[in-house]
Amino acid sequence: MSDTTAHVGSPRYSAFNVIAGIILALGLVVTVLRFSGGLSSVTNLDDYNPWGIWIGFDLMVGVALAAGGYVTSAAVYIFGMKKFHSAVRPAVLTGFLGYTLVVIALHYDVGRPWRLPYPFIMQQGTTSLLFEVAACVALYLTVLFLEFSPAALEWLGLERARNWAVKLTLVLTIFGVILSTLHQSSLGALFLIAPSKLHPLWYSPFIPLYFFVSSVIAGLSMVICESSMSYKYFKDKMDDTHMKEKESVTLGFGKAASLVLAGYFVIKVIGIASDNNWSLLATGYGAWYLVELLGFVALPCFLYAVGVREKNITLIKWTAAWTVLGIVVNRLNVSWIAFNYHLPSSERYFPHIAEIVISIFLVTVGILIFRYIVTRMPILYEDPDYPQH
Amino acid sequence: MSISRRQFLGWLGAAGTAGAGAAVGKKAHAAASKRFEGYPDSDGVLFDSTRCIGCRKCEEGCQKVNELPEPDRPFDDLTVLEIKRRTRAGVYTVVNKYDTGENGKGTVFRKIQCNHCLEPACASACFVAAFTKTPTGAVTYDESVCVGCRYCMIACPFEIPTYEYDQPLTPKIEKCTMCYPRITQGLLPGCVEICPVEALSFGKRKDLLREARDRIQKHPKRYVDHIYGEKEMGGTNWLYLSGVEFEKMGMREDLGTTSAPELTHGALSIVPMVVGLWPVLLTGVYAINKRKEKINREEKERAVAEALGKANAEAQAKLSQTMEKAENDKKTEIDTAVKKALEEAAKKESDDKETS
Numbered sequence: 001m002s003d004t005t006a007h008v009g010s011p012r013y014s015a016f017n018v019i020a021g022i023i024l025a026l027g028l029v030v031t032v033l034r035f036s037g038g039l040s041s042v043t044n045l046d047d048y049n050p051w052g053i054w055i056g057f058d059l060m061v062g063v064a065l066a067a068g069g070y071v072t073s074a075a076v077y078i079f080g081m082k083k084f085h086s087a088v089r090p091a092v093l094t095g096f097l098g099y100t101l102v103v104i105a106l107h108y109d110v111g112r113p114w115r116l117p118y119p120f121i122m123q124q125g126t127t128s129l130l131f132e133v134a135a136c137v138a139l140y141l142t143v144l145f146l147e148f149s150p151a152a153l154e155w156l157g158l159e160r161a162r163n164w165a166v167k168l169t170l171v172l173t174i175f176g177v178i179l180s181t182l183h184q185s186s187l188g189a190l191f192l193i194a195p196s197k198l199h200p201l202w203y204s205p206f207i208p209l210y211f212f213v214s215s216v217i218a219g220l221s222m223v224i225c226e227s228s229m230s231y232k233y234f235k236d237k238m239d240d241t242h243m244k245e246k247e248s249v250t251l252g253f254g255k256a257a258s259l260v261l262a263g264y265f266v267i268k269v270i271g272i273a274s275d276n277n278w279s280l281l282a283t284g285y286g287a288w289y290l291v292e293l294l295g296f297v298a299l300p301c302f303l304y305a306v307g308v309r310e311k312n313i314t315l316i317k318w319t320a321a322w323t324v325l326g327i328v329v330n331r332l333n334v335s336w337i338a339f340n341y342h343l344p345s346s347e348r349y350f351p352h353i354a355e356i357v358i359s360i361f362l363v364t365v366g367i368l369i370f371r372y373i374v375t376r377m378p379i380l381y382e383d384p385d386y387p388q389h
Numbered sequence: 390m391s392i393s394r395r396q397f398l399g400w401l402g403a404a405g406t407a408g409a410g411a412a413v414g415k416k417a418h419a420a421a422s423k424r425f426e427g428y429p430d431s432d433g434v435l436f437d438s439t440r441c442i443g444c445r446k447c448e449e450g451c452q453k454v455n456e457l458p459e460p461d462r463p464f465d466d467l468t469v470l471e472i473k474r475r476t477r478a479g480v481y482t483v484v485n486k487y488d489t490g491e492n493g494k495g496t497v498f499r500k501i502q503c504n505h506c507l508e509p510a511c512a513s514a515c516f517v518a519a520f521t522k523t524p525t526g527a528v529t530y531d532e533s534v535c536v537g538c539r540y541c542m543i544a545c546p547f548e549i550p551t552y553e554y555d556q557p558l559t560p561k562i563e564k565c566t567m568c569y570p571r572i573t574q575g576l577l578p579g580c581v582e583i584c585p586v587e588a589l590s591f592g593k594r595k596d597l598l599r600e601a602r603d604r605i606q607k608h609p610k611r612y613v614d615h616i617y618g619e620k621e622m623g624g625t626n627w628l629y630l631s632g633v634e635f636e637k638m639g640m641r642e643d644l645g646t647t648s649a650p651e652l653t654h655g656a657l658s659i660v661p662m663v664v665g666l667w668p669v670l671l672t673g674v675y676a677i678n679k680r681k682e683k684i685n686r687e688e689k690e691r692a693v694a695e696a697l698g699k700a701n702a703e704a705q706a707k708l709s710q711t712m713e714k715a716e717n718d719k720k721t722e723i724d725t726a727v728k729k730a731l732e733e734a735a736k737k738e739s740d741d742k743e744t745s
């Protein structure tokens with residue numbers, strides 16, 4: 001792909017468009033198969049392995065990577081870091097799309113998708129952490145929608161509604177932080193109920209805390225990635241403020257990510273110490289755990305710090321991408337690699353190609369909608385009619 | 390109302406005391422409300438593996454009374470015992486064979502089905518409360534609310550619930566119900582009724598526990614001194630006796646005695662904390678920042694005003710200086726002019742004198 005400015009439909013996009021088209025077509029085929037033949041026709045799920053990558057990747061990773069929305073709006077509107085203002089709209093948009101896709105993915109995974117509101121309207125399983133996840137995700141999706149709405153309303157020219165929506169900013173931001181704290185952590189807490197199935201290095205009473213803290217890391221890193229990608233592909237859509245603040249966003253978020261990664265590293269080590277799991281580090285799973293801890297936590301922590309110190313934007317960007325990959329690794333470890341570690345390999349799960357197709361399909365849909373919106377609505381620039389949003 | 394929900398309310402109450410320790414599972418337990426010991430008169434089944442002959446009759450009985458689909462291989466085909474099987478859609482119970490190679494006890498059989506936990510993980514995990522721990526001890530499932538998320542399967546430590554993966558739109562969870570419809574009518578569960586050797590006994594859980602202890606006491610050589618299910622995961626209504634270590638029959642002995650709700654209550658009790666504290670803290674931070682901003686702004690304004698004032702004063706001073714200078718200049722000019730005029734006048738006078 002080219003790194004020069006490009007427009008929708010211009011030949012520079014054609015390679016991307018062709019690939020996206022193929023993915024969309026495959027995705028639709030699998031969709032038909034899923035809803036005509038059931039999960040067994042498109043997944044490798046079974047009674048031992050009820051959750052595959054649609055939960056492990058689409059839900060767990062999706063929610064973590066969509067954390068940029070609450071992290072950025074909290075930084076700007078609550079902690080008063082006005083210089084990051086231009087990062088809010090893209091982050092909120094990414095978050096909104098991320099959560100929307102998570103909910104769509106769930107429609108593939110659960111048995112009777114139209115019953116997804118049942119936990120709220122029929123019977124509340126309040127003892128379930130999944131209930132907490134469901135309630136918070138549903139509410140937070142609404143919050144993100146409202147947070148995103150000013151951009152859409154500006155685009156539509158609905159000034160009064162837009163001004164009304166803008167007034168809600170602070171309340172929405174606080175709501176967003178509460179809901180995110182709750183469901184980011186309870187996604188990890190889902191596994192608290194299965195100490196006999198999740199490998200002890202990953203199972204920890206601290207797992208809700210790990211999930212929450214790592215979601216902040218994911219959010220910060222995603223904003224950096226998203227901003228550098230936007231710059232690469234939608235440069236012509238950016239206004240001067242955005243251009244000017246871009247660098248300070250990268251530096252500021254890189255610095256924050258480095259600090260939070262350091263804290264995350266410490267609490268992870270405390271977790272091993274408090275469960276006295278040191279000896280497990282010498283096993284095969286232990287080696288993989290060390291790869292995660294040293295390679296995807298300690299290393300990016302250090303690289304971010306170096307990048308910020310030397311104002312090396314390129315290094316920070318690559319570190320952000322590496323950190324995002326680390327979050328993917330972590331969530332897949334908890335939900336898949338280290339889950340059911342006690343079972344013989346013949347009973348373990350490996351995703352079906354059709355499962356992977358759907359995951360890629362959904363990511364592609366997300367990118368396409370993102371492109372549609374940023375090329376039309378005031379996301380990367382301020383609408384001249386509505387300054388200082 | 391199911392007991393688990395009542396417990397949840399209890400935890401909410403306990404949340405205040407659990408406080409910050411809530412995230413630390415082990416410690417938080419101390420602050421939890423007391424453990425549910427099961428319905429006192431609930432029923433159960435005792436399975437004695439030293440009596441089981443692996444005839445698969447119980448599988449057949451189960452299939453008949455629950456009107457489950459016909460098996461792939463007939464129930465009198467005992468070769469299926471050679472492969473390790475588990476519960477699956479349409480099959481509530483299976484019997485597996487284990488070669489233990491232990492001191493003459495050789496081959497043993499184990500019947501697998503739902504253990505009807507005192508505090509079921511499946512019920513605690515289900516976000517529509519589709520499972521009910523009934524006072525009979527049986528854990529039942531309500532298909533009409535199930536969303537099909539399969540979290541119950543993740544949660545069950547005994548890997549019992551199964552799912553109809555081949556149903557595109559109406560899949561349900563399936564598991565043994567302890568023949569709930571039958572026992573409430575005073576009938577025996579299908580498997581218990583059919584077992585030819587009384588490897589299965591049905592009765593009140595507390596009586597079964599006494600019976601099991603009795604057997605162990607009378608035949609200490611025949612049994613290992615452990616009643617599986619008395620304490621595992623908080624206890625179950627289905628109990629097991631064995632002549633070999635339970636591990637040798639594929640039963641996990643590392644499950645511990647902590648029940649599922651106890652494992653999760655710490656995380657749940659954090660909810661009111663977050664909801665209560667975050668808004669206060671965040672609004673506080675916001676207010677501080679607002680104030681900081683205000684002070685900054687005021688300071689800036691003051692600085693600007695001062696700077697302006699200073700500039701004004703300077704300008705004033707400069708002006709008066711210039712004026713003074715100008716005045717001085719003028720004065721000198723006038724002086725010079727007067728002087729010049731006087732000088733000229735004097736000169737004229739003297740010139741006049743000279744000419745006259």
Ligand code: SF4
Binds near residue numbers: 503506509528545564
């Ligand atoms: S054995 Fe599993 S399915 Fe049966 S009651 Fe216990 S947790 Fe539920």
Ligand code: SF4
Binds near residue numbers: 515519536537542
């Ligand atoms: S699959 Fe059904 S019964 Fe199991 S937890 Fe989900 S909603 Fe409840």
Ligand code: SF4
Binds near residue numbers: 441442443445500588
């Ligand atoms: S019917 Fe009785 S003896 Fe036969 S396999 Fe079942 S439990 Fe064992």
